[in-house]
Amino acid sequence: MTMAAGFSGGCQCGAVRYRTAGALGYPHLCHCRMCQKASGNYALPLGSAKRVDFELTRGEPSWFHSSDLVRRGFCGTCGTPLFYDVPGTDSINVTLGSLDEPALVQPVAQSNRAGKMTWFQALDALPMEPDEDSSDRAISIKLSNHQHPDHDTSSWPQEKHHE
Template sequence: MHTGSCLCGAVAFIVDGDLTPPSACHCGQCRKQSGHLWASTVTHQDNLSFTSSETLEWYRASDIAKRGFCRACGSFLFWQHNDEDTIAISVGSLDEPTGLKLAQHIFVADKGDYYDIKDDLPQRAH
């Protein structure tokens, strides 16, 4: 079981189930919304429950996905594909210890020109 929240604590949640090894996403949307790259882990949406969600908002980021954030503090917390029953959760929003280790970089073809990826983790173009 994992717990997590936004920066101000107005959105708080529990994950009661498995989490995937996290990915660092370098796509333009994640960079714009997070300010750099976004690391997330994935679980089945039924594993996620909220202990507080009054400030949770969803932004329709594209025709295929939405992004969840706290309207009070602005924390970017979730990403969910329209047609899937899984949800990506910001690794940074999880309370420690998480027991997770970054597994890969995704959307590296879209990464910013202001940094290099220096680790030896797998890199996927998309």
Template sequence: MADHLTGGCYCGGVRYRLDGPRRDIIGCHCSQCRKTSGHFAAMTSVPKDKLILLSDETLTWFQSSETVRRGFCNRCGGNLFFDPAEKPTISVTAGTLDLPTGLRMTRHIFVKDRSDYYDIPAD
């Protein structure tokens, strides 16, 4: 895996670099992720100090709960970051990563909260 990955929102107002190792992709089916992404959220994560913002002119943070804020682009609406205050890592939406990522989706969480229009394979 490369030492770093880059990514950003659709319009380019937010660009970032992830330095060092990343976690493989986790699919989160909780109601907040569904509401902010339009489906389930597929995310990797890195230590917070390994997320380098290259451009953040359109980055807006939304406090979605007492302990979590979510970063999105206020121009194109791109869902970018999930930042839990109590954890040393920040999650980054996989769809905003530039290709190739070298990452794989390895598990799903909050599956019982998924919507009723899709199934998740048992494997």
């Protein structure tokens, strides 16, 4: 959720939530092998938040030191990658996909291009599968969704109503 030139975000299960009060600096896609492994993906979109503008609003992340200089924060419950942190600096990087409104932050650069998949430029030429929003499977997933919504909640998980 956009808030006074800031952003909120969190993990898939809702156990860890955060907020930034300011804009995110240097939004970019990192193609290094460490970011690929940490995200389980071909690249990791990151943006920098000043520590004075950053706060955890729910829970605490788990941390893994991927090197002597860098630690990576993730949800210990669902595994969502959330942060790239160099302790002792004045900023922390958030994963752009963990933002409540990731489409609001467009990357301005790519880093560590030596690790970039050589076939990325061919993605737009791949056949597109039709959206299945009305399929029985898609409806069943939507009705049984346990994912935290893309906005702050006073508590999570929400209480289930029994009949």
